[in-house]
Amino acid sequence: MAVATDALSWTERTFATVPGVGPDAAALLGDAHFIDLHLDLHVPVRLFGYDPARAHRPWCRPIPFFGHTDLPRVRQSGFTGVVYDVATNPFRPESSRLEATHRNLRDVVALAESHPDHLAIATTAAAYDRAVAAGKLAMMPSLQGGNAVAASVDALDGPLGDLVTRITVVHLTTSVFGGTSSPLGADTGLTARGAELVQRMVQRRILVDLAHAGKKTFWGLIEQVPAGTPPIVSHTGVAGVHPHWRNVDDAQIRAIADRGGVVGVMYQSSFLEPVLLWGRRARILDHLQHIIDVAGEDVPAIGTDYDGMIVPPGDLADVTHHGLLVQDMLDRGWSEARIRKILGLNYLRVFREVRP
Ligand SMILES: [Zn+2]
Incomplete structure (x- = not known):
């Protein structure tokens, strides 16, 4: 289902031509820093060889689970940067997990290097700035599931620690590091090994991501993060709008805010509102508004x-339709300054502080 040619699709910016996107929204998105704190495109690439460098035609609604993006469409959407995630398979034996992580990260670097006119790996804010100035999409590598390195925290001292900008300490299962919020695991709290991992991450200036952490583990992680390294929750909903095991409560939002961090709102419809499949994009704004109200x-x-196996809101039919989300923000009377913070400046503030 590829459209046009690679060359054309990489350079087009189609968000401005989506019906319903006014000139103000298009202009704002056109020159804003727009960063996705958690893109799981590497999952379908790894699972079934999805081509991330080829533009795929959007459907009338986002397909459940996969096929939401590819890098040309991400560029067309106005994104300037993505935190490009490599997720861990917790069922892989610990002995081969680190090797798999290295292989996946090599693939991500090779992907960027094979499209040097359009993509750039950015492990620091300076590299992000260079990429954006050159009109490239900045890819900031990250790991989801600290157990990617479970066999050896020392791996962070090597090239892996140079490349990875962020680690989500726990994922959907409880690991040697701590407990998940997911019903698939128990919230056992942060372990001594988990504390050791965080200390090593702080030394290597790797962002500490508390998404997916069970409450006990979350508070254990907060205790481990010293001043000057703001913790983040990269992708979540908020319980104040929709109570759910996957969402953070107001005290958690305040804890992140008090330490200078950011909370990214995710697009899984059932975390945003009680639906089985597609929800509404208005709920993304409701969750953002709640974070603003609290913090x-x-x-x-x-x-x-x-x-990342999600079902995005049905009325945000394609990643290239993000102009509609910005239009919604303007329609709610949000200031341009606020919108720019949400789209990218808040995350950039943290990224500049931790990884200048
Ligand atoms: Zn996740």
Whole structure:
């Protein structure tokens, strides 16, 4: 289902031509820093060889689970940067997990290097700035599931620690590091090994991501993060709008805010509202608004979780339709300054502080 040619699709910016996107929204998105705090495109690439460098034609609604993005469409959407995630398979034996992580990260670097005119790996804010100035999409590698390195925290001292900008300490299962919020695991709290991992991450200036952490583990992680390294929740909903095991409560939002961090709102419909399949994009704004109400407008961000087995809102039919989300923000009377913070400046503030 590829459209046009690679060359054309990489350079087009189609968000401005989506019906319903006014000139103000298009202009704002056209020159804003727009960063996705959590893109899981590498999951379908790894699972069934999905081509991330080829533009795929959008459907009338986002397909459940995968096919939400590819890098040309992400560029067309106005994104300037993505936190490009490599997720861990917790069922892989610990002995081969680190090797798989290295292989996946090599693939991500090779992907960027094979499209040097359009993509750039950005492990620092300076590299992000260079990529954006050159008109490229900045890819900031990250790991979801600290157990990617479970066999050896020392791996962070090597090239892996140079490349990875962020680690989500726990994922959907409880690991040697701590407990998940998911019903698939028990919230056992942060373990001594988990504390050791965080200390090592802080030394290597790797962002500490508390998404997926069970409450006990979350508070254990907060205790481990010293001043000067703001913790983040990269992709989540908020319980104040929709109570759910996957969502963070107001005290958790305040804890992140008090330490200068950010909270990214994700697009899984059932975390945003009680639906089985597609919800509404208005709920993304409701969750962002709640974060603002609880902690101010320096905290919210966008962490889509696209291609991470989610069902995005049905009226955000394609990643290239993000102009509609910006239009919604303007229609709610949100200031341009607030919108720019949510789209990218809040995350950039943290990224610049931790990884200048
Ligand atoms: Zn996740």
